[in-house]
Amino acid sequence: MKSMYLAHPFDARHWVRKWELAFEKETGLTLNNPFYDQPNRADVEKIDAGRAERYAELIASDLVRKDLRFILASDGVLAIIDGSTSYGTLMEIVYAHLYGLPVYLIISNGHHDHPWLKYHSDKIFRSCEAAKRHFKPCTDATLCPYISSYTDDGAAT
Numbered sequence: 001m002k003s004m005y006l007a008h009p010f011d012a013r014h015w016v017r018k019w020e021l022a023f024e025k026e027t028g029l030t031l032n033n034p035f036y037d038q039p040n041r042a043d044v045e046k047i048d049a050g051r052a053e054r055y056a057e058l059i060a061s062d063l064v065r066k067d068l069r070f071i072l073a074s075d076g077v078l079a080i081i082d083g084s085t086s087y088g089t090l091m092e093i094v095y096a097h098l099y100g101l102p103v104y105l106i107i108s109n110g111h112h113d114h115p116w117l118k119y120h121s122d123k124i125f126r127s128c129e130a131a132k133r134h135f136k137p138c139t140d141a142t143l144c145p146y147i148s149s150y151t152d153d154g155a156a157t
Contacts, residue, residue, distance in 0.1 A: 003030040005071045007079035009086035027135040076102035083109035093120050106131050
């Protein structure tokens with residue numbers, strides 16, 4: 001796996017961007033952020049600069065088609081669910097699942113056992129740090145065979 005589409009709530013985009021850049025540096029994976037890495041997202045720049053309202057200049061069909069192409073160009077989806085209302089994130093999870101792509105969820109709002117989220121994902125993490133540990137390359141040859149046999153909470157599987 002080389003790249004993943006990073007689905008996340010729009011309102012979380014600033015802290016997610018900082019986390020994303022650190023994640024990429026530590027894991028060597030590329031996260032395709034639809035708000036910052038996708039061409040022609042002047043709407044986000046205008047909103048961040050206070051020159052436009054959210055959804056003001058969007059054409060729904062164009063945005064959705066671009067996001068779906070961006071998902072299909074990725075090797076999987078990493079989605080952040082933090083309790084914020086984010087209809088797009090949920091749609092992106094379902095589409096990726098229907099496309100047969102691996103879906104990894106970071107669920108920090110306590111709903112990690114939700115049946116719909118479990119059904120549409122390949123792996124659920126309870127924190128961003130747990131996801132980073134999972135995708136970070138193992139550099140200690142003596143520990144590598146044992147790391148994958150532990151859950152995110154440290155319990156042996």
